[in-house]
Amino acid sequence: MRLRKIPIDFLWEGLELSGDIYNDRGSVLLLKRGEVLTQDRLDKLSKFERGGYITTSEETYQEILNSGKAPRAALQRVYEEAIGYTALKNDVDSIFSVTRNASEINMEATETVTKDIFTKIKVLDFPKIFQCIDAPREMDENLQRHSLNVAFTNGVIGQWLKLPEPVIKKLVCAGLVHDIGKTKIPEEILNAPRRLTEEEFEIIKAHPVYSYELLWDNVDEDIRLAARHHHERLDGKGYPDQIAGDEISLLARITAISDVYDAMISQRSYKESLIPFDVLEKFKKGEFPGLDERLVDLFVKNMVENYRDVKVQMSDGRIGVVRYIPPNDLNHPIINCNHDVSQTDDKWYCVCIANQTGK
Ligand SMILES: [Fe+2]
Structure with missing residues (x-):
């Protein structure tokens, strides 16, 4: 009998x-069919199986997964492992720690990760990618997850724009390295559990230049400039060079949108995370001035289209399906919680927290 591993x-x-x-x-047989799990038995299992896994039959495995009772964080972990996000996150983590220690970017490793992400964008559909991007995250994972998410989002936007493959690859690479200059910022400032002082914010604002410098001049200049200019704004009110309008490249404009989206989705020391629909509504209302409006429109339109019929988990734990996203009220999607989600498709399809009342 084929056994399946389960946390x-x-x-x-x-x-x-x-x-x-x-x-x-x-x-080793630990518990027999028909037995009921008590807290005491669960504690014993955890003590006995220090790795945190047990094995069971395919049928029992499916039953547990489809029950909807497994904790969301654990489901997310298994999901991310299954689609290869965890491995990519570890690769990005090691690229960043080498850069932190050696003040040098391993471009070979960066190019390999770029290729992997590019391939995944082509084979994975939208909900599978955005289940990882939209997931709640630990504070200490922020930088590598953010870099990976901006790389994915950049690639997805590149596809929506129907850009040529080499340009999409540059976009993915730019997303990966746009914030790599943050490895030169002291951790106590980067992860300060409070709002930054003006002086500290000035120090942080140097990171796009550090990213540009860390990317040596043998790296494609489009990628270097996207990293340098991802905080520039069309109205000239960005940083570090305060350039405006057409001076900001397409790659930098796209990276700016992916960067803002992921920053809003993630929890930071000074702010709570937002759900995707709240962020899209903010984009639509123009709450992030200086972004390329045409690209923002395209981004919002495609995100809304892609979130339709996606599974979401509500803040009260219920799972539903997004049925309709009102065009003038994006953060109040209509979610159907009566729909039998276990019958429709892959259990692992997109689950993201939605705080709306389901119907
Ligand atoms: Fe940045």
């Missing part, structure tokens, strides 16, 4: 087992 934190008190449970390797 112990997917199990819950009161679960009646429909199949036997074995240890991580499938070699």
Whole structure:
């Protein structure tokens, strides 16, 4: 019998087992079919299986996944492993730590990750990518997740714009390295659990120039400039060079949008995270001045189209399907919670927190 690995934190008190449970390797029978999990049994399982996994039959595995009772964070972890996001995040993490320690970017590794992301954008559909981007994250993961997410979002926007493949690859690469200059900013400023002082903010504002300098002049100049100019704004009120309008390249304009989207989705020390629909409404209302309006419109329009019929998890734990997003009220989507989501498609399809009342 084929056994499937499953994290112990997917199990819950009161679960009646429909199949036997074995240890991580499938070699020792731990609990028999029909037994009911008590807290005491769960504690014993966690102690016995220090790796945090047990194994069970395919049927029991599916039943547990489809119950909707497994904690969201654990589901997210398994999901990210399955589609390869975790591996990419680890690669980005190592690129950033090498840069932090050696003040040099491993361009070979960066190009490999760029190619991997490019391939994934072509084969994975929108909800699968945005389930990772929209996921809640730990503060210490912020920089690598952000870089990876901006790379993915840049690539997706490049596809929506029907840009040639080499340009989309540059966009992905620019997303990966746009904030790499932050490795030169002291951690106590970067991760300060409070609003920054004016002097500290000035220090942070140097990071696009650091990114540009860390990308040596043998790196494509379009990528270097996208990194340098991702905080520039069309009205000339950005930084570091305060350039305006056509002086800002298409790659930098796109990176600016992906950067703002991901920054809004993520929790920072000084602000709570927003749900995607809130961020899209802010984009639509023009709450981020100086972005390229034409690109913002395209971004919002495509995001809205792609969120239709996607599974979401509400803040009260219920799972529903986005049925309609009112064009003039993007942050109040109509979500159908009566729909039997387990019957329709892949369990792992997009789950993101929505705080709306379902119908
Ligand atoms: Fe930045």
